Amino acid sequence: MSEPTKLRWGVLSTAKIGRKQVIPALQKSRLGEVTAIASRDLARAQQAADGLVIGRAYGSYEELLADPAVDAVYNPLPNHLHVPMSIAALEAGKHVLCEKPIALSAAEAEKLLAAGEAHPELKLMEAFMYRFHPQWERVFELIAAGTLGELREVRGWFSYFNDDPQNIRNQSDLGGGALMDIGCYPISMARFVLGREPVGVLARVERDPRFGTDRHAAAVLDFNGGAVATLSCGTQMAPGQGATIAGTAGVLRIEWPFTPPPEDSVRMWLDLDGATEEIVVGACDKYTAQADRFAEAVLNDQPVPTPLADAVANMRVIEAALRSGESGRRVAIG
Structure with a gap:
């Protein structure tokens, strides 16, 4: 057969x-x-x-x-x-x-x-x-080449406006809220880019008085070794997203880090030695790319690109950020 x-x-x-x-x-x-x-x-x-x-x-x-x-x-x-x-x-x-x-x-x-x-x-x-869009291959090429120098800070933000009480994103018992729905993206991205886990988080969380869900959250993740990530997300804000990766030698700004449009090319800007270079990456449907990578793992009996342990680690950071938001204090992770 x-x-x-x-x-x-x-x-x-x-x-x-x-x-x-x-x-x-x-x-x-x-x-x-x-x-x-x-x-x-x-x-x-x-x-x-x-x-x-x-x-x-x-x-x-x-x-x-x-x-x-x-x-x-x-x-x-x-x-x-x-x-x-x-x-x-x-x-x-x-x-x-x-x-x-x-x-x-x-x-x-x-x-x-x-x-x-x-x-x-x-x-x-x-x-x-988002990890399967080719723009991230370009990001890691620049990092591996030392173009950005030693990485010091990753910044990410993601927002949209949704105040519909019937929407599951606004139902706390179903796992709604900004950090769970979209804050997970910049958290994942920071861990993805820096290649290690944060050791602590200090967060500020604002909750909707009607839904009880977090409608805005901002956090600083301590990655030890001189690197931090500053992140924010909101479910009752103007829609938008962006990311910046800053190192000792250069800064990379990413226009569509999380949901790049499948039909259009995307742009990044590299700030280096006082000059800015625009980097254009061709159109790609990240869902199709993800499906093919997963299928390759199944059909060839290879490990999946992202093991589930990564998902567990991301949840630990989300939980720690929520606890920090409630207490107003830094929470250790790990």
């Missing part, structure tokens, strides 16, 4: 991020195809399947997990269902790509890590798609 040449995906839920962004990207991938979609409402699943030209629709997640024609599951469910449904998928023999943030807590993320370790034949990864 010949080895499969494409990964057969099943999608849990008809969430907007899946319908509008990830599923079309999976359908464009070289190494994947979407064969099934599930919802707790069969009519909704069938409507999504018809609109996206997906062969099978299921009225429960369990039915999709029992489908032998599904190799891997994409899990874009609300945050509180990330871990239980990902564990259920592993136990059903499916590879899992799960949306960020991986869990509601570091302890819950560790349960998923343990479940993955109990199924070493299956691949499990958190879906931080």
